[in-house]
Amino acid sequence: MTQFAQTLRDWRQSRRFSQLDLSLEADVSARHISFLETGRAQPSRDMIRRLGDAMDLPLTARNTLLTHAGFAPRFPARAWEDADMAPIRAAISHTLQVHAPYPALALDASWRILQLN
Structure with missing residues (x-):
């Protein structure tokens, strides 16, 4: 196989x-x-x-x-700190700010905390 x-x-x-x-x-x-x-x-x-x-x-x-299957990967993987991720980080930051005073956090796929309010 x-x-x-x-x-x-x-x-x-x-x-x-x-x-x-x-x-x-x-x-x-x-x-x-x-x-x-x-x-x-x-x-x-x-x-x-x-x-x-x-x-x-x-x-x-x-x-x-x-x-x-022998093909090149199609979807690029980016680190959270990459410059390309700046708009994503800004959107998540804004969402967490407007969610205050209620607690909220942003997690990655491995359940690591990326941001919190």
Whole structure:
């Protein structure tokens, strides 16, 4: 079994999709999903996009599927401190300020506190 096949199966099972459910959501045959999970078929970039959309995967998981299938990552990862994130930080800061006096905090995907009021 390839790395892509195992990753796809793990995500499908964690999202509680059967192969049939996933095939209906992604608009492909259940047989093709089975072939992807056993490594008998290789996915295209478009197929990985459709599977990611069907399972509502986070962008990091989609990048992982892409790299495991031999493609370059499509979604750039940025650190919280990057200059490109300044508008996001400003929006979150504003949201926390207007939420005062009630406590609020902003967390990342690993449950680390990024900002709080």
